Amino acid sequence: xxxxxxxxxxxxxxxxxxxxxxxxxxxxxxxxxxxxxxxxxxxxxxxxxxxxxxxxxxxxxxxxxxxxxxxxxxxxxxxxxxxxxxxxxxxxxxxxxxxxxxxxxxxxxxxxxxxxxxx
Amino acid sequence: xxxxxxxxxxxxxxxxxxxxxxxxxxxxxxxxxxxxxxxxxxxxxxxxxxxxxxxxxxxxxxxxxxxxxxxxxxxxxxxxxxxxxxxxxxxxxxxxxxxxxxxxxxxxxxxxxxxxxxx
Numbered sequence: 702x703x704x705x706x707x708x709x710x711x712x713x714x715x716x717x718x719x720x721x722x723x724x725x726x727x728x729x730x731x732x733x734x735x736x737x738x739x740x741x742x743x744x745x746x747x748x749x750x751x752x753x754x755x756x757x758x759x760x761x762x763x764x765x766x767x768x769x770x771x772x773x774x775x776x777x778x779x780x781x782x783x784x785x786x787x788x789x790x791x792x793x794x795x796x797x798x799x800x801x802x803x804x805x806x807x808x809x810x811x812x813x814x815x816x817x818x819x820x
Numbered sequence: 821x822x823x824x825x826x827x828x829x830x831x832x833x834x835x836x837x838x839x840x841x842x843x844x845x846x847x848x849x850x851x852x853x854x855x856x857x858x859x860x861x862x863x864x865x866x867x868x869x870x871x872x873x874x875x876x877x878x879x880x881x882x883x884x885x886x887x888x889x890x891x892x893x894x895x896x897x898x899x900x901x902x903x904x905x906x907x908x909x910x911x912x913x914x915x916x917x918x919x920x921x922x923x924x925x926x927x928x929x930x931x932x933x934x935x936x937x938x939x
Contacts, residue, residue, distance in 0.1 A: 704861055720918050720928075731921060738922045742823055742915035745935040749913055794868055796861035799839050802850060803857045809839075816864040 702737070702801075702810055703757050708750040708792040715786035716743065719751060722781055729771040730755065735762025750792075760795070760813055821856070821920075821929055822876050827869040827911040834905035835862065838870060841900055848890040849874065854881025869911075879914070879932055 711719045723741045730736055735758035742752040757763045766772055797810035830838045842860045849855055854877035861871040876882045885891055916929030 704859075723919050738920070740823075740917055740921070741919040743918050743929070743931075745914045745916060745932050747934060749915075752915060795864045796868075796871060797864060798859055799862050800842055800860040801857070802859070810862070812862075813864050815866060 702798045702804075702807065703760050703763060704796045704798060705755050705757070705763055706794045706796070707753040708794065709753065710750045710788035710791075712786055712788050713747070715782060716751075718782060719786065723753075726775065729775040730766060733762065733766045733769065733771065735759060735765070756798075759810070760816075763795070821917045821923075821926065822879050822882060823915045823917060824874045824876070824882055825913045825915070826872040827913065828872065829869045829907035829910075831905055831907050832866070834901060835870075837901060838905065842872075845894065848894040849885060852881065852885045852888065852890065854878060854884070875917075878929070879935075882914070 709719075720741065720743065730739060737756040737758060739756075740752075740754045742754060744750060744752075755763075757766075795816040797813065798807065799809045801807050828838075839860065839862065849858060856875035856877060858875075859871075859873045861873060863869060863871075874882075876885075914935040916932065917926065918928045920926050
């Protein structure tokens with residue numbers, strides 16, 4: 702099981718508008734094979750990014766989503782904020798779940814090859 | 821509801837040993853009031869940190885944990901890795917959950933005051 706985190710630097714005055722785009726988003730990712738859950742996290746310290754956190758059954762499911770038509774469609778729709786809303790480039794991080802109190806019997810994800818967020 | 825993330829830079833050759841300390845850790849945090857879940861996340865890209873992610877009912881529960889005897893005890897026990905295992909200082913981030921597909925009726929956490937990780 703894996704978790705992806707998209708770290709998005711949003712200027713404070715655009716925060717509410719940024720959250721609104723997720724409330725109104727098409728639920729495109731939710732139906733993808735291997736999708737488990739998705740959260741939007743608001744920073745509490747100035748300079749910290751918003752995080753869009755998604756849990757997937759495994760890395761292949763995530764890769765399939767990134768190369769899907771639904772992904773392109775979702776990202777085309779979500780580009781409603783002006784460029785000046787963002788304080789920098791996104792950073793995409795990918796993690797393998799080692800331990801989870803909600804899943805005591807979880808078999809830790811095997812070590813994968815390094816993740817290339819621009820691949 | 822909030823999420824804390826402790827971002828811990830671990831040199832690759834100490835990764836397995838780092839994970840082992842969490843497998844063998846005392847389950848001190850699990851019983852704290854307001855504790856929801858805890859995950860240990862392994863990075864997949866060189867230079868990315870491990871993340872210890874904890875979900876809490878609200879910020880006060882997290883603050884109570886940080887100032888508890890159980891917290892001191894847990895952190896005293898976990899200091900079994902040599903200093904050279906770490907590639908830098910930890911970063912503690914605190915987020916308010918805005919949206920969660922697992923909780924469609926979640927009332928988003930209200931905006932809190934800025935979080936001071938050294939407070």
